[in-house]
Amino acid sequence: MSSPSPVPAYTVLVFSQREQVLADVRTAVGRRLAGGLGRIEYVECADIDTLLGHIDGGGIDLAILDGEAQPTGGMGISRQLKYEIEDCPSVCLLIARADDRWLATWSLADGTLVYPLDALIAAKTVTDLIRDRAAGTPVRR
Numbered sequence: 226m227s228s229p230s231p232v233p234a235y236t237v238l239v240f241s242q243r244e245q246v247l248a249d250v251r252t253a254v255g256r257r258l259a260g261g262l263g264r265i266e267y268v269e270c271a272d273i274d275t276l277l278g279h280i281d282g283g284g285i286d287l288a289i290l291d292g293e294a295q296p297t298g299g300m301g302i303s304r305q306l307k308y309e310i311e312d313c314p315s316v317c318l319l320i321a322r323a324d325d326r327w328l329a330t331w332s333l334a335d336g337t338l339v340y341p342l343d344a345l346i347a348a349k350t351v352t353d354l355i356r357d358r359a360a361g362t363p364v365r366r
Contacts, residue, residue, distance in 0.1 A: 233263035235355050238279055240299060241291035242271045250289055253347035258355060273297045285314045287354050292320045300332040307333035315354040
């Protein structure tokens, strides 16, 4: 009798200086991906240097970036990552208004979530982005 295969873990980096945003992302997305895809391990950071260190170190499957972060916003960071990182993880931007999706497109983000978060939409968006990355679907460049 074979033992069950281990459940894969995916690493999601969440960038924001606001503790409430970090907590809201963890709560809305949860610890497990839909459809039995695996579990999520979170890495949180509040400054650009820490974020870049994690991205450069590899192992990040998805970066969720706060578009309202100060002084460096998630939109500018997203664009920088897409231009500078060869195997850039998927990027999802937290935006304050649905009308700001055009800015996320400029930022080369792979997805968006409107803040405050809808838990069903957040969980589905994160699952879809991680599923696409795991399947080798190209990310935006």
